[in-house]
Amino acid sequence: MADVFSPKERLIRTLEKKETERPPVICPGGMMNSAIVEVMNVTGHTLPAAHHDWNLMSALAEDVHRLTGFENIGAPFCLTVEAEALGSEINYGTLGCEPKIAKEAFPSVEAVQFLPPGTMEKNKRVGTVVQSIAELSKKNPDIPVIGSLTGPLSAAASLVDPMTFLKQLRKNPADAHRLVAYVCAHLIEYAGLMVENGVSIITIADPTATGEILGPRFFKEYALFYLNTLADAIRALGVPVIIHICGDLGAVKPYLGELRGDALSVDAMVNLSALKQENSGLIAMGNISTYLLESGAEEVIAKSTRYLVEQGIDIIAPACGLSTSTPLGNIQALTRAVTEGK
Template identity: 35%
Template structure:
């Protein structure tokens, strides 16, 4: 099977020759220091030039033997669209918001997004990558995480408890732009969209606020993506077991989970639906082939797609990512996965 066939079949719950292995981009950026140094990829050009962004995506895929291209390599583009000042960092430190553009929720509501230069560069990079046997994964930030990139999180979390209606209106405002960016990525050639919302973890905002405020906004974005005929992957950080009831009605095609989650315990909550992950990023950063392979084989017993459990450390070695691929190949032999027909 080609990487494209493998990933799309896995997302459709169809037979595959082995579990696909991906680094989606976005929160799981894959901007590996060793790879940047080895090939002299200019920084911060992989965030600011479409040719370099696309070229690094190809380099990462080829070196690590992944089943995807994934761009962009950060979670800050939508925040920049809303006027946030971004520190692009360095090869060891990924981009981050350097200054919140709003002091209140009303100020967030008053801001109209204007696509920044990196917004357009991402779309151009997707266009350059699209059309091969390797699928392009586009990435968008989740609504809670975007809100806490535009205003001090303390203001946001206080308002969750005191002004739910204002939070809901603000999230709706942000959600429209996130869905718009996702749809633009699809038009440019993205075949899968990953929505990552680490700020919506139940351990941060609580299960009730997730159910009543975060989940409806996430649902709106996922439905917009799937309405374009494109599969959507949702990532929520932390232990999501208590959120299963709120996550079930959202029509994601795969749910990406953190390493603290037991996939075997989570699986019964979502019968017939794909789970993704959840190889520890700490393990990927500090361990060697044997431990990573064992963890990845264990994850592949349940996961439809193998991937890092959360944001990758920039110091992760490419050979450690390849260990996940070797694990997927070994799991296929162990589990006697049968290949699907080409198509």
């Protein structure tokens, strides 16, 4: 069947639980960054320079959309923007290696120094992302521009050593909650800047907020509460929210139906069809293995993708962050299997 909707209409309608002629196929950016080395080598728009230059960020984001076939434009290309704005030191990586936290800002949750409201708006890297989103949204009215946020727990664990932070969720819950609430407030501010500049959708990727890491008790107490706080604030601004949770969801299945995003993106080991059956009304996104995308054969990738479409998965996407060495042809095999059925 010929396409009926624009990519933006199709994705928004899907998130609103309205009928479309086929599922969207997307890769949001942020943790799920698809700025692979092959795309950058073809175009000359490269990282790490594009982390700091809104013109370059915009050009690279458009390159990714045009060459991969993903039906969205996503920014930024990493999970370090919020941490840098709130005080951590960043290693910006290389052409083939994404940025990482070089040094967390504080040794413990008790030692955190709280920055005032307005901190995000004054930060240069936040400004780069927001200006890029404004430019991309104006130039591409029919393509959904997706702004990616680091989830509250992952952002908090980027300010305090992750192992220390996770221990203090149990040992010092008062200060741990104070830190995550503080981070969440700044994330809401950052999201508001994205919305003011025309973003279509916001994704929240929170790789620390997994059942495997937190267990059910702390997932409910911290991850569920703060993800919903953030999602509620964004949706109140009139923009849909996609939440990505990494890992095996078995330990936290009872709480997934309580997440208040518009769609749930999951990792490759999750049976999406079963997840939809267990959670009535869930808009499910995913979940082509990134290992398969990096090293599998194109025909196997296409077959796996068509299977998800046949199973009624709402939004087709990679299961997690792509390796920067993923072949472009493998990504195109994924997107063509959705857009052309091949």
